[in-house]
Amino acid sequence: MFSGALVLMKGEDIEEDFVRSLLVTLGYLALFSLFIFIPLIGFIIAMTLGAYVAGYRGGKYSVEWRKVPILSAAIWSTIIAVLVIFVIIPILPTDYDLFIGGWEIAIICVPYALNIIFCTLGARAKFKEKAVYI
Numbered sequence: 001m002f003s004g005a006l007v008l009m010k011g012e013d014i015e016e017d018f019v020r021s022l023l024v025t026l027g028y029l030a031l032f033s034l035f036i037f038i039p040l041i042g043f044i045i046a047m048t049l050g051a052y053v054a055g056y057r058g059g060k061y062s063v064e065w066r067k068v069p070i071l072s073a074a075i076w077s078t079i080i081a082v083l084v085i086f087v088i089i090p091i092l093p094t095d096y097d098l099f100i101g102g103w104e105i106a107i108i109c110v111p112y113a114l115n116i117i118f119c120t121l122g123a124r125a126k127f128k129e130k131a132v133y134i
Contacts, residue, residue, distance in 0.1 A: 017061045018068065025058030025072040025119065033080065047114035055122025065127040069119035077112040 032050025035042045055069040062068050085108075 016063055018064060021058045021060070021062035021064075021068045022072050024061060025054050025068055025123075026076055028054035028057050029072060029076040029115070029119070033076075047111055048118050051115045051118035052122040052125075055119035055124075056126045057122075058119075059123035059126030063127070065123040066120065069123040070116055073115035073119040074112065077115045080111060081108050 029051065032054060033046050035046035035050055038045065051073060054072070058068055058072065059065050
C-alpha cells in the first residue's frame with residue numbers, strides 16, 4: 001500500500017487563484033471554440049484538444065484541479081448551447097419547430113461531456129506534472 005505524501009515541487013509552485021484559473025480556462029475554451037469553423041473535424045478538435053489545452057493552461061493557477069475544469073467546461077458548454085438553440089436555430093431558413101427530443105438532447109449533452117472530460121484530464125495532467133510523491 002502506498003503511504004507517501006503528495007508534495008508540490010519547490011521550483012514550480014502552483015499558484016492558488018481560483019478566479020484566475022477559471023477565467024484562463026474559459027478564455028482558452030473560447031479561443032479553441034473557433035476550431036468549429038474547420039470543416040468536418042472542427043467540432044471534435046474544439047471539444048477534445050481545445051478543452052484539454054484549456055484545462056492544462058488553467059490548471060497552472062489553482063490546486064483545485066477538479067473544481068475549475070468542471071465548472072468552466074459547464075459554463076462554456078451552456079453558453080454554446082444557448083447560442084445554438086436561441087440564436088442560430090431561429091435564423092435558419094427552415095420551418096423547424098424547436099422540439100426537444102432524443103437527438104436534440106444528445107446534441108446538447110455531447111459537448112458537455114466532451115468538454116468536462118477533456119478539460120479535467122488536462123488540468124489533472126498539469127497538476128500531476130507539478131506534483132511529486134515522496
